[in-house]
Amino acid sequence: MSNKKACISTLSHYNSNYNPILRLLQEPPPPSFGSSCNNNQKNLIKNLITDDLRKLHAYSITTGLIREAFTASRIIQLCFKFKIKTTTTSPQQRHYGRIIFGSIDCPDVYTWNSTIIGLAEQESPESGISHYFQMLQRGVPPDSYTFAFLIKVCIIMLSRRPCNQYKADELVCREIHGQVLKHGFEELLVIRNSLINMYCNMGCLSESRVLFETSSVLDLISWNSMISGYGKHRDVSAARELFDEMPERNLVSWSAIIDGYVRSGGFSEALSLFNQMQGSGIKPDVIILVSVLKACANLGALDLGRWVHMYIDKSKLLGRERSRNLVLETALVDMYAKCGCIIVALELFNEMPDKDVILWNAMIGGLAMHGHGRDALHLFSRMMSYGTIPNDTTFVTVLSACAHAGMVTEGVDIFQSMKQKYRLEPKVEHYGCFADLLGRAGLVTEAEKVLENMPMKPQASQLGALMAACRTHNNIEVGERVGNRLISLEPHDGGRYVLLSNMYAAAGRWEDARNIRKQMEQNGAKKETGCSFMESDGVVHEFVVGDTRHHQSREIYAMLGDIERELKGVGFVQDASNQVIDF
Numbered sequence: 001m002s003n004k005k006a007c008i009s010t011l012s013h014y015n016s017n018y019n020p021i022l023r024l025l026q027e028p029p030p031p032s033f034g035s036s037c038n039n040n041q042k043n044l045i046k047n048l049i050t051d052d053l054r055k056l057h058a059y060s061i062t063t064g065l066i067r068e069a070f071t072a073s074r075i076i077q078l079c080f081k082f083k084i085k086t087t088t089t090s091p092q093q094r095h096y097g098r099i100i101f102g103s104i105d106c107p108d109v110y111t112w113n114s115t116i117i118g119l120a121e122q123e124s125p126e127s128g129i130s131h132y133f134q135m136l137q138r139g140v141p142p143d144s145y146t147f148a149f150l151i152k153v154c155i156i157m158l159s160r161r162p163c164n165q166y167k168a169d170e171l172v173c174r175e176i177h178g179q180v181l182k183h184g185f186e187e188l189l190v191i192r193n194s195l196i197n198m199y200c201n202m203g204c205l206s207e208s209r210v211l212f213e214t215s216s217v218l219d220l221i222s223w224n225s226m227i228s229g230y231g232k233h234r235d236v237s238a239a240r241e242l243f244d245e246m247p248e249r250n251l252v253s254w255s256a257i258i259d260g261y262v263r264s265g266g267f268s269e270a271l272s273l274f275n276q277m278q279g280s281g282i283k284p285d286v287i288i289l290v291s292v293l294k295a296c297a298n299l300g301a302l303d304l305g306r307w308v309h310m311y312i313d314k315s316k317l318l319g320r321e322r323s324r325n326l327v328l329e330t331a332l333v334d335m336y337a338k339c340g341c342i343i344v345a346l347e348l349f350n351e352m353p354d355k356d357v358i359l360w361n362a363m364i365g366g367l368a369m370h371g372h373g374r375d376a377l378h379l380f381s382r383m384m385s386y387g388t389i390p391n392d393t394t395f396v397t398v399l400s401a402c403a404h405a406g407m408v409t410e411g412v413d414i415f416q417s418m419k420q421k422y423r424l425e426p427k428v429e430h431y432g433c434f435a436d437l438l439g440r441a442g443l444v445t446e447a448e449k450v451l452e453n454m455p456m457k458p459q460a461s462q463l464g465a466l467m468a469a470c471r472t473h474n475n476i477e478v479g480e481r482v483g484n485r486l487i488s489l490e491p492h493d494g495g496r497y498v499l500l501s502n503m504y505a506a507a508g509r510w511e512d513a514r515n516i517r518k519q520m521e522q523n524g525a526k527k528e529t530g531c532s533f534m535e536s537d538g539v540v541h542e543f544v545v546g547d548t549r550h551h552q553s554r555e556i557y558a559m560l561g562d563i564e565r566e567l568k569g570v571g572f573v574q575d576a577s578n579q580v581i582d583f
Helices: 003-012 016-026 039-063 069-081 096-102 109-122 125-137 144-159 163-182 189-202 205-213 220-232 236-245 251-263 267-279 286-299 302-315 326-338 342-351 357-369 373-385 392-405 408-420 428-440 444-453 460-472 476-489 494-506 510-522 553-569
Strands: 531-536 539-544
Touching: 039 069, 069 096, 069 109, 096 109, 109 125, 109 144, 125 144, 125 163, 144 163, 144 189, 163 189, 189 205, 189 220, 205 220, 220 236, 220 251, 236 251, 251 267, 251 286, 267 286, 286 302, 286 326, 302 326, 326 342, 326 357, 342 357, 357 373, 357 392, 373 392, 392 408, 392 428, 408 428, 428 444, 428 460, 444 460, 444 476, 460 476, 460 494, 476 494, 494 510
Parallel strands: none
Antiparallel strands: 531 539
16 A cells, blocks of 8 residues: 555544545645635634644644655645644744644655745745755755746746846746756756746746747647747737647637737737637637727727627626626726726626725726716725725826816825825826826926926826827927927837927927928838727727728718718818828
């Protein structure tokens, strides 16, 4: 009989009350408590498990079973999985799993591996990595599982850091890769795939590609990791190239490429790929549907968004009332809100029993986008009364609501409350929203001062918004300064030259307008062609200025002509100051 079977057999005769724990010992570690349990139920279950695990630990010591690697490792895994802690204040003795590990005389590699991943997930990634080097000092050679766990630890570490703090973590990740090479495990497919994924998470796509290209064997995980890595870092052309070369695809492949297009703003292409995926017979999962709903929200593709909603209901993907899928429901609320179906969005929003800050932000942002500034502020107050703590995105949406509704006093109060009440340091986007609020209200000089005095350099988009405000309120003095600054920041963006040139033309400064156009020509700057999207019968159509490629362009232009004649008939006069002047 194997050691594992002997342990299970002996323990099964100890006490029938341990059957649930014995089952856990025999099976893979269970998932964490689901959202179907309320906090009281979770605490009760955890207390029962804690008591049973401690009794089981005591029994394994008295019988000598703790010396069996399987028993020790499984108990350690369960202690970390269920976050069993001691009452001590010492960080080194806080986790019961760490204490159990320390009580084992000669832990084998299996026990070390269980503790490495447990410490990394429940204490810190650094603790898990430090534990690995202690293992080497104790003369225990690592195995392939050790490095699979260590690379996972590196990915956990990277996920917890802002991108600008990656440098120290990158050194650790490369050190672990060096350990993989030193111990001869790099050619194992599972290790190589993990390394590809790790370098993708670091943003080192060239290293990932080298590992991918030099691998003697590739599987779906290899391909999917590279496509996902390119997509997350918005190199969608490289992702698409690999996707088209794939010998076979699965649900993860489609999810990676669709998500990549959504991240990079290729919403129309994302929906096209979704249609192709359905044609291939693959059913979407929650992750893909969230990406598709984001694309629908940004394109205003309401018909497709409604179809996705019906599919979700039919497939019962939202779950039971007490275990709702908050991410999916938030995506639905965001889609309806951005598509202008505010009533439907609010109905879904109010039906949700649990609301996190992301959901509140989606609903507030939808109201702000469609001019319901007062309602957005009311919802913000309601969010505060619920005890939800606002984040950076919350203040961007609320300030935007104030800007579009012309609520200057309220906007000033909210901006000041960020530091004074919520202890949040305003970021560049908050200063931009605040300046936009002032600029739209005609306070362009004050808006310019906000951008000049903020602790970071203003972005071109913020200066562009101020420039538009100057044009709207005919402030040529500020507009000239901002316009020249914009051109120096983005000398190849033709739109910046056109905006300043038209402002000069509207003020009758024709020579200055011509000089700006000449400067634009000399710098080789070109204005990007504007485009718009419209959904009809579930199909999203893209239109650009002066486009005649659409198969119904003749009917479209005929309809535009009819609309123009009707507008003139009721006395509409176009504002010529907003027209592009062609020199």
